Amino acid sequence: MPRSFEEKLALYAKLAVRLGVNVQPGQELIISADINDAPFARLATAEAYKVGAKNVTVFYSDEVNILTRYREGSREAIEYTAGWFIDGMARAMEENACRLVVHGGNPALLKQVDPELVRIASKAQAIATQKLAAFIGNFTINWNIVASVSPEWARMVFPGESDEVAMAKLWDAIFQCSHVDTEDPLKSWQDHCDELAKRKDWLNNLNFYSLHFKGPGTDLEIGLAENNRFIGGWGQARNGVRCAPNIPTEEVFGMPHRLRVNGVVSSTKPLSLRGQIVDKIQVEFKDGVAVKAKAEQGESTLIGLLDTDESARRLGEVALVPNSAAVSRTGLLFFNTLYDENAACHIAFGRCIGENMTGYENLSPEQRLAAGANESAVHVDWMIGSGEIDIDGVHKDGSRVPLMRSGEWASA
Amino acid sequence: MPRSFEEKLALYAKLAVRLGVNVQPGQELIISADINDAPFARLATAEAYKVGAKNVTVFYSDEVNILTRYREGSREAIEYTAGWFIDGMARAMEENACRLVVHGGNPALLKQVDPELVRIASKAQAIATQKLAAFIGNFTINWNIVASVSPEWARMVFPGESDEVAMAKLWDAIFQCSHVDTEDPLKSWQDHCDELAKRKDWLNNLNFYSLHFKGPGTDLEIGLAENNRFIGGWGQARNGVRCAPNIPTEEVFGMPHRLRVNGVVSSTKPLSLRGQIVDKIQVEFKDGVAVKAKAEQGESTLIGLLDTDESARRLGEVALVPNSAAVSRTGLLFFNTLYDENAACHIAFGRCIGENMTGYENLSPEQRLAAGANESAVHVDWMIGSGEIDIDGVHKDGSRVPLMRSGEWASA
Numbered sequence: 040m041p042r043s044f045e046e047k048l049a050l051y052a053k054l055a056v057r058l059g060v061n062v063q064p065g066q067e068l069i070i071s072a073d074i075n076d077a078p079f080a081r082l083a084t085a086e087a088y089k090v091g092a093k094n095v096t097v098f099y100s101d102e103v104n105i106l107t108r109y110r111e112g113s114r115e116a117i118e119y120t121a122g123w124f125i126d127g128m129a130r131a132m133e134e135n136a137c138r139l140v141v142h143g144g145n146p147a148l149l150k151q152v153d154p155e156l157v158r159i160a161s162k163a164q165a166i167a168t169q170k171l172a173a174f175i176g177n178f179t180i181n182w183n184i185v186a187s188v189s190p191e192w193a194r195m196v197f198p199g200e201s202d203e204v205a206m207a208k209l210w211d212a213i214f215q216c217s218h219v220d221t222e223d224p225l226k227s228w229q230d231h232c233d234e235l236a237k238r239k240d241w242l243n244n245l246n247f248y249s250l251h252f253k254g255p256g257t258d259l260e261i262g263l264a265e266n267n268r269f270i271g272g273w274g275q276a277r278n279g280v281r282c283a284p285n286i287p288t289e290e291v292f293g294m295p296h297r298l299r300v301n302g303v304v305s306s307t308k309p310l311s312l313r314g315q316i317v318d319k320i321q322v323e324f325k326d327g328v329a330v331k332a333k334a335e336q337g338e339s340t341l342i343g344l345l346d347t348d349e350s351a352r353r354l355g356e357v358a359l360v361p362n363s364a365a366v367s368r369t370g371l372l373f374f375n376t377l378y379d380e381n382a383a384c385h386i387a388f389g390r391c392i393g394e395n396m397t398g399y400e401n402l403s404p405e406q407r408l409a410a411g412a413n414e415s416a417v418h419v420d421w422m423i424g425s426g427e428i429d430i431d432g433v434h435k436d437g438s439r440v441p442l443m444r445s446g447e448w449a450s451a
Numbered sequence: 452m453p454r455s456f457e458e459k460l461a462l463y464a465k466l467a468v469r470l471g472v473n474v475q476p477g478q479e480l481i482i483s484a485d486i487n488d489a490p491f492a493r494l495a496t497a498e499a500y501k502v503g504a505k506n507v508t509v510f511y512s513d514e515v516n517i518l519t520r521y522r523e524g525s526r527e528a529i530e531y532t533a534g535w536f537i538d539g540m541a542r543a544m545e546e547n548a549c550r551l552v553v554h555g556g557n558p559a560l561l562k563q564v565d566p567e568l569v570r571i572a573s574k575a576q577a578i579a580t581q582k583l584a585a586f587i588g589n590f591t592i593n594w595n596i597v598a599s600v601s602p603e604w605a606r607m608v609f610p611g612e613s614d615e616v617a618m619a620k621l622w623d624a625i626f627q628c629s630h631v632d633t634e635d636p637l638k639s640w641q642d643h644c645d646e647l648a649k650r651k652d653w654l655n656n657l658n659f660y661s662l663h664f665k666g667p668g669t670d671l672e673i674g675l676a677e678n679n680r681f682i683g684g685w686g687q688a689r690n691g692v693r694c695a696p697n698i699p700t701e702e703v704f705g706m707p708h709r710l711r712v713n714g715v716v717s718s719t720k721p722l723s724l725r726g727q728i729v730d731k732i733q734v735e736f737k738d739g740v741a742v743k744a745k746a747e748q749g750e751s752t753l754i755g756l757l758d759t760d761e762s763a764r765r766l767g768e769v770a771l772v773p774n775s776a777a778v779s780r781t782g783l784l785f786f787n788t789l790y791d792e793n794a795a796c797h798i799a800f801g802r803c804i805g806e807n808m809t810g811y812e813n814l815s816p817e818q819r820l821a822a823g824a825n826e827s828a829v830h831v832d833w834m835i836g837s838g839e840i841d842i843d844g845v846h847k848d849g850s851r852v853p854l855m856r857s858g859e860w861a862s863a
Binding site: 121 | 476477479486489492493496497500501503504505506507508509510511513515516519520522523524525527528531533535536538539540542543546548
C-alpha cells in the first residue's frame with residue numbers, strides 16, 4: 040500500500056534524525072526551522088527524544104519578521120547581530136549539542152528589499168556568526184541540513200500550478216531524492232552514502248594536484264590544497280559521531296588551494312543567494328582570486344558577497360556530482376542550493392571545510408593558510424556542472440586522468 | 452466606523468510595545484510567544500522596529516513539542532535545563548534588552564501528562580531560570596506581559612461555542628480589558644495607569660503594618676515587609692524606563708512580610724498552574740508558612756509547587772483589586788492568571804518583587820530576608836478576592852482603616 044504524505048514526512052524526519060544528524064542518546068539537539076516547517080520540526084523533535092536526546096530546542100524563524108526588519112528597522116538594526124545569542128549557540132555546541140537545519144522558505148524573499156541593505160546585513164551576520172559556521176564546517180559536532188517545502192518555493196519550481204499541486208510535487212521530488220520513496224529508506228540511504236564513500240576513497244587514492252574543468256564558457260584549473268581529502272556521503276564529526284550532513288547528497292568534494300585557481304568559469308544553474316536569484320554568472324580567476332565577476336541577474340548581490348572579506352573571492356570547496364544523480368534526474372531547477380548543488384558539479388566562494396584537509400585541526404591559522412586552506416566569513420556554493428562538462432584529474436607531473444566526460448564519471 | 456479585528460490587533464500590539472514595554476530607540480527587544488501567536492508577534496515586531504529598536508528576537512514556543520518532551524523524553528530530558536540558553540538570555544538583559552511575553556496557549560495543556568513528571572520538570576526549570584525571573588521581578592529592565600487567544604483557551608472560557616465564535620468573544624473581552632475598544636487606546640491606558648498610581652500613592656501614605664482579609668473561608672492577616680512600597684499601573688524599571696508590566700492591570704500590590712502571615716484563606720477562582728487546573732484551594736498560614744494546603748482539584752500540582760523550595764510556602768505578593776474592575780465586569784472566568792488576577796484580590800506564593808521594597812537593590816541577601824522579603828524559585832499568584840471580601844489596613848498600634856468592603860474600595 041502506498042504511504043500517505045504523513046507517513047513519508049515521518050520517515051523523512053526519522054532519516055534526518057537517525058542517519059542525517061545521528062543524534063546520540065544523552066546528546067542535545069538544536070533545530071532551526073521556519074514556523075511554516077513546524078510539522079516537520081515536530082516530527083524530528085519526537086524522533087530525537089525517542090533516540091534519547093536529553094534536550095531538543097527548536098528555533099523557529101519567521102520570514103515575515105525578517106522582511107519587517109528590512110522594511111521598518113533602523114540602519115543600526117540592519118547592521119546589528121545578537122552576540123548573546125551567537126555566544127549561547129556556540130556554547131551549546133562546545134557542550135556537544137548537534138544541529139539540524141531545516142532549509143526551505145521563499146528563495147526570493149528579499150527580492151523587493153534594497154540590495155544594499157541586504158548586503159550590509161548579510162555581511163554583518165556572516166562575520167558575527169563565523170565561529171558558529173566553523174562548528175559545522177570543521178565537523179566539530181554532528182549535523183544535518185534537510186529541506187522542507189514552502190508554498191513560495193513550490194511555486195518557483197512549478198510555476199502555473201496551484202499551491203497545493205506545486206507543494207505536493209515538490210515534496211514528491213524531495214522524497215524521491217532522499218530515498219524516502221524506497222521500501223527501506225534508512226537502508227537505502229545508508230547504501231547510497233556507502234557508495235559515495237567508495238568514490239571518495241578512489242579519488243583520494245589518485246592523489247591529484249589539481250582538477251581541470253572544461254565546458255561551454257568554462258576552462259578552469261582548480262589546484263587542490265595540500266593534504267586535500269575528498270569527502271562524500273558520510274561526515275566524521277570530531278565528537279566521534281558519523282553523520283550524513285546533507286540530505287540529499289550526491290557530491291564528493293575536496294578543498295581547492297586558495298592560491299592555485301586559474302581560468303574562466305560559467306554557472307550552469309541560477310543561485311538563490313540572500314533572498315535574491317543570481318543567474319548566468321561568469322568569473323575569471325587568477326592565482327586563486329576571482330578578479331572578474333559578473334552575472335546577468337543579481338550581479339550586485341554577487342558582488343556584495345565577494346566583497347564580504349578578502350577571502351570571499353577565493354574558493355573553499357570543489358564538488359563533483361555526476362549529471363545522472365538522483366536530484367539531476369528529476370529534471371527540476373530547485374532554486375535551492377541544497378538541491379541544485381546536488382544536481383551539478385559546483386564550487387564555493389569563501390570558507391573551506393576543515394575536514395577536507397588531513398590534520399587541519401592540528402595546524403595553526405598560519406599553517407592552514409600556507410597549506411592552501413581559505414578562511415572567510417562566507418561559504419556559498421554555485422553550480423558549474425552540466426551534461427557538457429569534462430573534468431580531468433591532473434597530477435603534479437602534468438599527467439592526466441579523465442574523471443568525468445559529458446558530466447558522467449569516466450570510470451566506475 | 453467600527454474597527455476591524457486586524458485594526459484592533461494592531462492597536463493592541465502598539466499598546467503593548469509603546470506603553471507596555473515602552474521599547475526605547477536603540478534598545479533590543481526579546482519576545483516570547485507561541486507559534487500560534489505569530490500574527491500578534493509580527494505586529495509587535497513591526498511596532499518595535501518603528502519605535503527604533505535595534506533588534507527584535509522572537510522565541511516561538513510550540514506546545515506540541517512541549518507535550519512531546521513529556522511523552523517521548525527520557526528522565527534526563529525531563530529534568531534538563533539548557534544553561535547555554537538561560538545564560539544567553541541573562542546576558543541580553545544585562546545588556547539592557549527588554550522583554551515582551553505573550554501569554555496564551557492551552558491552560559490545560561498538560562492535563563494528560565503524569566503530574567509527577569510535570570512537577571520534576573517545573574521545579575528544575577524554576578530553579579534554573581531564577582536569575583531570569585529576577586530581571587523581571589526586580590524590574591532591572593522594562594517588560595510587559597500580554598495575552599493572545601488560542602482555540603483551546605477560548606473553548607475553556609466559552610464552552611459550547613464554535614472555535615471561531617469562542618475566539619472572537621475572547622478577543623473582544625481582551626480588547627475591552629485592554630482599552631483597545633476605546634477611541635484612543637493609548638491615552639485611555641495612560642489615564643488608567645495614572646489612576647492606579649494615585650491609588651498606590653494613597654496606600655503608601657497610610658503606611659500600614661499589615662492587611663486583614665475577611666470573607667467566606669478567609670480570615671487572614673498579611674503582615675507587610677519593612678519599607679513595603681505598593682506599586683500600581685506603571686513600573687519604574689532600574690534602566691530608567693517606565694513600563695506598564697501587565698496588560699490588563701487593575702491591581703495595586705505590595706510585599707508581604709515572609710514571617711508575618713497568619714490565618715486561613717480560600718481561593719475564589721480556579722488557577723491554571725503548570726498545564727493543570729487547580730481549584731478550591733484552602734490554605735492555613737502560621738508565621739508566614741503555609742502549614743496546611745489542600746485543593747479540591749489539582750492538589751498534587753499545588754503541593755508540587757509548594758515543595759519547590761523552602762520559601763515556596765511563603766508569600767511574595769499581596770494585591771488589591773476592586774471587584775468592579777474591568778476584567779471582573781466581563782463576568783468571565785479566564786483560566787489565565789494574567790486575567791483572573793486582575794479580576795480579584797490575590798496573593799502569590801514564592802518570590803517577592805524587589806520593587807515592592809524601597810532600597811531593596813542596595814540590601815544584601817541577608818538584609819533582604821531580615822526585612823521580610825521572600826526569595827524563591829517560584830512566583831505563583833492565586834485569587835482570594837470576590838464581592839464578599841472585606842479588607843482592613845492595620846497600623847502597628849492596632850488601629851484599622853477600612854480599605855475594601857464587599858470587594859470595593861471603601862474610600863475614593
